[in-house]
Amino acid sequence: MSKSRRSSIDDRKFRIGTGVFASIVLLIVIGIGFELTRQSLLSIQKFGFAFWKGTTWDPVAGEFGALPFIWGTLYSAILALLLSTPIALGIAIYISELCPRMLRQPLTYLTELLAAIPSIVYGLWGVFVLVPIVRKLELATPDALKAIPLFKGPPLGVGMLAAALILAVMVIPFSSSVAREILKNVPAAQREAAYALGATRWEAIKVAMSYGKTGVIGAVMLGFGRALGETMAVTMVIGNSPQVSTSLYAPQYTMAAVIANEFTEAADELYLHALIEIGLLLFIITIGVNAISRLLIWSMKKRVTTRVSSAPLLEAEPA
Secondary structure, three states, X not given: OOHHHHHHHHHHHHHHHHHHHHHHHHHHHHHHHHHHHHHOHHHHHHHOXXXXXOXXXXXXXXXXXXXXXXHHHHHHHHHHHHHHHHHHHHHHHHHHHHOOHHHHHHHHHHHHHHHHOOHHHHHHHHHHHHHHHHHHHHHOOOHHHHOOHHHOOOOOOOOHHHHXXXXXXXXXXXXXXXXXXXXXXXXXXXXXHHHHOOOOHHHHHHHHHHHOHHHHHHHHHHHHHHHHOOOHHHXXXXXXXXXXXXXXXOOEOOHHHHHHHHHHHOOOHXXXXXXXXXXXXXXXXXXXXXXXXHHHHHHHHHHHHHHHHHHHHHHHOOO
C-alpha cells in the first residue's frame, strides 16, 4: 500500500472517529428531549395546550396550569437582560477599547471570575444582602408609585425585583465576555477608517459596535438563555408564589424553581408528569434561545472572515 493511500485511509478514519464524538452531543440532546416528552405524556394528553395557558396550580385537586411559571421565567429573564446589558456592554467596550494594557488582563479575569461563582453562593448573598436592600427600597417607594400595578405588593424584599437583580449580576460575565470577543474580532481597518475621516474615539467605537452588532446581539441572547435556566439563586429570592403579576415587588415563581421545590413532593403520577412537562418547555425555550444566539455570533465571525479573506483581492482591483 502506498504512503499516500495509507495517509488517506488514516484521514478518513480520523474524520469518522471525530464525527462520532461530535454526534454524541446531538444524540444526548435528542435523548433528553425524547425522555422529557415520554415522561410528561400523561400531562400532555390530559391538559393539552390548556396546560400552557392555565393559571391554577393545585396538586390536591389535580389541576395544573403552567402560565404563572412561564410568565415568571420570561419576566425575570427580560428584566435581568434590561439591567445587565448596558453594564455588560460597558465592561466589554472598556476592556477592549479603553482600558490600559496593564489592567486589561486583571479586569478580564475578575469579570470572568463572576461566572465561576456557584449559584447557591449567589443565592445566599441575595438572601442576606440583596433582599434587605430591596425591602428598604420597597418601604421607601412613594405612595403615588405604589398605586401603579408595577410597584404594588407587600414590602417583603423577596419577589420579582430581587430575582431580576441577582440574575442580572449572574448574566453580566457571560454577555460581557462574548461581546468583548466580538469587538476584538472587528477588523482594525474599521476603526482606522473612522479615524481617517476625523472621527473621535467614541465615534470610532460606535463604528466598531455597529460592525459587530449582530454578534453583540448574540452575546445578549446568550445571557438571556443563561437567565432562563437559572434555578437555585432565583428560588431563594423570588418568593415562590404561582401568580401572574406585573408587580416588581410581588412574590412570583419560575419554571426551574417550581421543579426544584416540588419534584420530591410529587407523589401523584399526574403531578410528576406536569412538573416534567414544565421541564420540557424550559428545555425547548432554552435550546431555541441559545441556538439563535450562536447563529448570530457565527454569522458575525463568518462575515469578518469573509471580509479579511477578500481584502487582498479588493486591494488588487485598482492595479
